[in-house]
Amino acid sequence: MRPVYYFYITTNPSKTVLYCGMTNSLDQRIVEHYLDRGTQRNFAGKYSCFYLLYYESFQYINDAIDRETEVKKWSRKKKEQLIQNMNAEWKFLNVELYGEWPPRDLFHRRDIK
Secondary structure (H helix, E strand, O other): OOOOEEEEEEEOOOOOOEEEEEEOOHHHHHHHHHHOOOOOOOHHHHOOOOEEEEEEEEOOHHHHHHHHHHHHOOOHHHHHHHHHHHOOOOOOOHHHHHOOOOOOOOOOOOOOO
């Protein structure tokens, strides 16, 4: 089986900020964003962008990187249209990804006590 890579868009609880990223483990990456919320370590943490709105999967990492690079250059309006096509209600997809949100098992983060 070949690896799967993801391009994704998250937002903050009030849906005022959009964050674009790519990863090879979407479920783990969203949890990492959640654990970083409110910190100044990175953009997603600073603006609490841990709610998943949109994602695409790719077989090859370069395709996911290229998609992230492409969409990051877009206007907010164009990003909103992309989200709207997959997720018309702008529902937070975290529950669909995990079955519950936040998940009880926050994976294997050794830096979290």
